Amino acid sequence: MTRIVIIGGGPAGYEAALVAAQLGGQVTIVEAEAVGGACVVADCVPSKTFIASSDVATSLRHGSALGINGTLAGRVDVDLAAVHARVRDLAKAQSRDIGDGLVSHGVRILNGTAQLRTGNPHVVEVEGGESLEADIVLIATGATPRVVRGAEPDGERILTWRQVYDLKELPEHLVVIGSGVTGAEFASAYLAMGVPVTLVSSRDRVMPHEDRDAAEHIENVFTRQGMAILSNARADAVRRIENGVRVELQDGRVIEASHALMTVGSVPNTAGLAEAGVELDDRDFVAVDRVSRTSVRGVYAAGDCTGVLMLASVAAMQGRIAMWHALGEAVQPLRRQTVAANVFTDPEIASVGLGQSSVEAGAVPARSVTLPLATNARAKMMGLTDGFVKLFCRPASGLVIGGVVVAPRASELILPIAMAVENHLTVNQIAQSFSIYPSLSGSITESARQLMQPEFD
Ligand SMILES: Cc1cc2nc3c(=O)[nH]c(=O)nc-3n(C[C@H](O)[C@H](O)[C@H](O)COP(=O)(O)OP(=O)(O)OC[C@H]3O[C@@H](n4cnc5c(N)ncnc54)[C@H](O)[C@@H]3O)c2cc1C
Numbered sequence: 249m250t251r252i253v254i255i256g257g258g259p260a261g262y263e264a265a266l267v268a269a270q271l272g273g274q275v276t277i278v279e280a281e282a283v284g285g286a287c288v289v290a291d292c293v294p295s296k297t298f299i300a301s302s303d304v305a306t307s308l309r310h311g312s313a314l315g316i317n318g319t320l321a322g323r324v325d326v327d328l329a330a331v332h333a334r335v336r337d338l339a340k341a342q343s344r345d346i347g348d349g350l351v352s353h354g355v356r357i358l359n360g361t362a363q364l365r366t367g368n369p370h371v372v373e374v375e376g377g378e379s380l381e382a383d384i385v386l387i388a389t390g391a392t393p394r395v396v397r398g399a400e401p402d403g404e405r406i407l408t409w410r411q412v413y414d415l416k417e418l419p420e421h422l423v424v425i426g427s428g429v430t431g432a433e434f435a436s437a438y439l440a441m442g443v444p445v446t447l448v449s450s451r452d453r454v455m456p457h458e459d460r461d462a463a464e465h466i467e468n469v470f471t472r473q474g475m476a477i478l479s480n481a482r483a484d485a486v487r488r489i490e491n492g493v494r495v496e497l498q499d500g501r502v503i504e505a506s507h508a509l510m511t512v513g514s515v516p517n518t519a520g521l522a523e524a525g526v527e528l529d530d531r532d533f534v535a536v537d538r539v540s541r542t543s544v545r546g547v548y549a550a551g552d553c554t555g556v557l558m559l560a561s562v563a564a565m566q567g568r569i570a571m572w573h574a575l576g577e578a579v580q581p582l583r584r585q586t587v588a589a590n591v592f593t594d595p596e597i598a599s600v601g602l603g604q605s606s607v608e609a610g611a612v613p614a615r616s617v618t619l620p621l622a623t624n625a626r627a628k629m630m631g632l633t634d635g636f637v638k639l640f641c642r643p644a645s646g647l648v649i650g651g652v653v654v655a656p657r658a659s660e661l662i663l664p665i666a667m668a669v670e671n672h673l674t675v676n677q678i679a680q681s682f683s684i685y686p687s688l689s690g691s692i693t694e695s696a697r698q699l700m701q702p703e704f705d
């Protein structure tokens with residue numbers, strides 16, 4: 249039996265474990281905190297659960313435009329203790345369910361911090377516990393919030409995104425520092441809950457890695473809803489002052505607020521690996537190829553510790569690919585161009601495949617169309633004025649190569665475009681598919697129709 253030791257029980261680790269157990273491996277997961285990983289107990293699952301509550305606040309406010317008054321003069325009443333208890337309970341239950349699933353598949357779970365010693369066999373030492381010999385090791389140790397010197401989180405007023413669920417009251421004024429996806433999502437959620445938000449953005453626009461039109465669209469929505477966005481602004485220091493925080497920007501500007509939320513990115517949990525002979529890249533992520541192999545034979549790595557695309561779905565796929573490869577199954581290398589991703593702001597941004605920046609950089613020739621949601625019959629009925637659908641296809645063949653949806657629940661609307669990209673469908677094939685009338689997805693078939701080429705073209 250192949251002995252497989254997996255370090256880290258997040259999506260990369262637990263999905264890999266399920267595949268390896270299914271293929272007959274003898275599998276042990278060593279996890280320092282809780283099964284499910286930071287994804288389930290601290291990052292993705294808690295934030296999306298929190299956002300589910302802020303979405304309700306948004307709907308209540310939006311109701312008055314449709315003749316339903318659920319709020320008092322636009323104010324919503326947030327029971328923060330109940331919101332946070334729900335976040336914690338759901339994360340715990342999810343962690344428990346994943347643990348139960350692993351055990352029922354025969355996976356052994358050990359609690360503790362693991363240290364890798366490479367060799368033949370490899371040895372994984374669990375702090376204060378066993379030494380495990382392994383034929384195959386998967387490093388799936390994830391990442392940790394980055395700390396800016398001079399702006400160290402204290403868990404009370406200066407917070408990481410993992411600490412917000414300990415707050416007893418909503419901030420009177422929240423400064424969110426860093427406008428990547430994490431910053432944008434929290435800024436959006438707190439704004440919906442009625443908190444005055446200032447967003448400190450180091451670039452000239454928020455979410456610099458997202459589709460430019462989508463990011464600008466969301467920035468306009470944020471501003472219209474009363475968020476203050478400071479562009480080209482880097483925080484140098486965040487200090488405690490009486491009853492609040494003082495944020496000092498590099499250009500001399502100062503913001504005083506009740507709380508600061510640091511969303512300035514993550515650093516990989518890869519301490520000790522270079523010493524074990526595992527090659528790291530210049531940012532300390534584990535260097536891997538497209539089937540998750542590291543520089544050491546028999547040692548694979550997956551998920552955030554590789555920095556490939558820091559998404560739970562990608563972590564899980566990298567983990568599965570590692571085990572399929574290690575255990576001799578046919579395997580398709582990771583294809584970044586088919587990965588769908590979603591930003592859970594209000595409205596959401598979902599995207600897949602090649603986008604505007606690749607087209608503008610001349611990396612790929614494409615035709616595209618952008619349909620504002622305001623032209624969609626269902627959107628009109630729902631009182632939606634923001635959002636759009638954008639579709640990209642090859643100029644001659646009409647092959648769908650990418651798309652962006654900005655809409656409420658865009659995460660649910662992107663799938664037909666993701667399927668088209670994955671399965672090499674053309675705009676004609678999407679255009680000929682029935683969408684429901686009236687529906688937001690009708691804008692996807694409509695944009696495909698607008699991109700259709702006559703047969704003789
Ligand atoms: C705020 C936020 C929201 C997010 N929302 C989404 C989203 O909506 N959708 C999405 O797809 N992605 C989202 N992500 C990204 C997603 O959370 C990560 O991509 C995912 O957690 C990566 O999984 P992983 O298995 O690599 O690592 P993790 O989930 O971080 O798990 C790694 C585990 O390894 C353990 N570990 C570390 N070192 C050791 C050691 N030496 N010994 C033993 N155990 C160890 C840790 O305790 C941890 O439990 C979000 C991220 C953040 C920060």
Ligand SMILES: NC(=O)c1ccc[n+]([C@@H]2O[C@H](COP(=O)([O-])OP(=O)(O)OC[C@H]3O[C@@H](n4cnc5c(N)ncnc54)[C@H](O)[C@@H]3O)[C@@H](O)[C@H]2O)c1
Pocket residue numbers: 396425426427428429430431433448449450451456481482483484511512513514557558559589590591592
């Ligand atoms: N919905 C989702 O799928 C989801 C949600 C959250 C995070 N993630 C993933 O996690 C990864 C990390 O995202 P993130 O947003 O946490 O980090 P990030 O690194 O993408 O963004 C951090 C931002 O903070 C800025 N910054 C750094 N120091 C600063 C300072 N001193 N002052 C002001 N700004 C500063 C950076 O320039 C950057 O724009 C991404 O790959 C993202 O896709 C995904």
